[in-house]
Amino acid sequence: FNMPWGLTVDELGDVYAADWRNDRIQKFTADGEFIxxxxxxxxxxxxxNRPTGVAVDEHGDIYVSDSGNDRVQLFNSESRYVQKFLGDATLSTVAIEYMMTNAGPNRLRDMADLEPQKYFRRPGGVAVNGDGxxxxxxxGSYRVQVYQKQAVPLTEEQFSEPRRSPTLHQE
Structure with a gap:
């Protein structure tokens, strides 16, 4: 490690650490064995670029707060890149709301009403809960943003058998 920053533990008890200066995420068993x-x-x-936070959801998806690049990145459970979130109003499909904090009272606002360009500015921690x-x-924006993950689990009946010899149909 070179400046470990954020930590999380998944449902299996495995530990994920944001290794800030090495620009990587490391995964270990609860006993400290490297995975x-x-x-x-x-x-x-x-x-x-300087990851500061990591979270894992119930599907095993890994969220990394990529502070130096002003984004959150999503990786699958095998650590393959899936997508990036820049903090805009169309994050994934639904950005429901975020809370602005300041010296005055906390206020809750719709994302669409706040500013013309909605980008993260040095995102720190990231967390996910069981409700998606x-x-x-x-x-950098002195706020906590909240987003809804929209994932629809598919059943085996919704998958087709792979075609062994695909052909183009011409009329």
Missing amino acids: FAFGKSGDGNGEL LMFVADN
């Missing part, structure tokens, strides 16, 4: 690491320095998809909500501590 895997992912991430490399950069600003491309799947690359990290993702919480992002947007440090």
Whole structure:
């Protein structure tokens, strides 16, 4: 490790650590046995620049607060890049609301009414809960943003058998 920052524990008890200076996420068993690491320095998809937070949802999806790149990235349970969240109003499909905090009273507002460009500014911690909500501590904007994950589990009946010899149908 070189400046471990954020930590989380998944449903199996495995520990994930944001390794800030090494621009990667490391995964360990509860006994401290190394499982895997992912991430490399950069600003491309799947690359990290000073990760500060990590969270894992009930599907095993891994959320990484990529502070140096002003985004949150989503990886699947095998650490493959899925998508990035920049904090805009169309995050994933639904950005429900976020809470602004300041010296005065806390206020809850709709995302669409706050500012013309809605980007994260040095996101810190990230957390997910069992209801599919993702919480992002947007440090540079002095707010916590809350998003709803929309995932629909598919049953085996919804999958087709792979075609062995696909052909184009021409009329």
